[in-house]
Amino acid sequence: VSSAGPVLAARRLRARYGGFVALDGVDLDVPAGWVTAVVGPNGAGKSTLFHCLAGTLRPVRGRVLLDGRDITRLPAHARTRLGVARSFQELAVFPSLTVAENVRVGAEQGRVGDPGAVERALALFGLAGPVRELPAAGLPTGTLRRVELARAYAGDPRVLLLDEPAAGLDTAEVTALARILRALAADGTALLVVEHDLDLVAGLADVVHVMAAGRIVASGPPDRVLEAAP
Numbered sequence: 001v002s003s004a005g006p007v008l009a010a011r012r013l014r015a016r017y018g019g020f021v022a023l024d025g026v027d028l029d030v031p032a033g034w035v036t037a038v039v040g041p042n043g044a045g046k047s048t049l050f051h052c053l054a055g056t057l058r059p060v061r062g063r064v065l066l067d068g069r070d071i072t073r074l075p076a077h078a079r080t081r082l083g084v085a086r087s088f089q090e091l092a093v094f095p096s097l098t099v100a101e102n103v104r105v106g107a108e109q110g111r112v113g114d115p116g117a118v119e120r121a122l123a124l125f126g127l128a129g130p131v132r133e134l135p136a137a138g139l140p141t142g143t144l145r146r147v148e149l150a151r152a153y154a155g156d157p158r159v160l161l162l163d164e165p166a167a168g169l170d171t172a173e174v175t176a177l178a179r180i181l182r183a184l185a186a187d188g189t190a191l192l193v194v195e196h197d198l199d200l201v202a203g204l205a206d207v208v209h210v211m212a213a214g215r216i217v218a219s220g221p222p223d224r225v226l227e228a229a230p
């Protein structure tokens with residue numbers, strides 16, 4: 001199903017916490033085959049945008065579209081089923097399940113749920129060795145982050161939403177992560193990355209959107225946008 005339009009899109013999104021407007025008319029396209037990054041200072045509204053796209057926060061105005069279909073009123077699990085997968089900034093693996101079992105949960109929650117998808121995800125994220133049978137509890141942060149990404153990817157998502165995927169990783173792990181994410185995009189997955197690490201964004205993103213005070217204030221290729229970023 002190829003379509004000229006973006007896989008995921010936000011249209012005029014507005015979100016509030018009580019009387020505080022955290023998103024103030026955000027338009028965003030997340031195209032297939034691209035890594036789209038959202039950067040900006042603390043409090044800009046990045047995570048709020050992320051929650052509206054993932055379905056964990058209902059906007060007070062505006063729409064979220066998946067392949068042109070309005071999914072604004074769908075809860076998070078229904079979006080996951082349709083191919084909107086996400087990772088969590090605070091790691092959200094099941095500690096008592098093994099690495100492979102965690103990834104299997106992701107496959108079951110996603111679009112496809114076949115065993116081949118689990119094996120592909122484990123292999124892609126370097127988890128196909130003996131580590132696959134270890135319980136997630138006690139694994140180092142870098143490994144857990146790969147488990148989290150493999151879990152999200154195992155459901156064969158159309159779009160992968162990643163909130164600070166480099167948090168807690170060392171330089172070598174960030175480099176490895178960037179290579180995997182580029183490969184996913186090259187394979188046709190749409191990626192949206194909300195990230196503090198501007199070095200990662202510079203080396204990874206096809207397009208960068210800068211947020212400030214609930215709005216997108218600049219957009220363009222990373223080399224042009226990041227030097228002007230606040």
Ligand code: ADP
Binds near residue numbers: 022041046047048
């Ligand atoms: P970012 O991810 O860019 O740091 P957030 O989307 O988390 O920004 O927050 C945007 C604004 O909304 C900030 O001013 C923040 O304090 C406020 N905010 C975020 N979450 C809540 C909440 N649950 N209740 C009240 N205000 C919130």
Ligand code: MG
Binds near residue numbers: 046047048
């Ligand atoms: Mg945030």
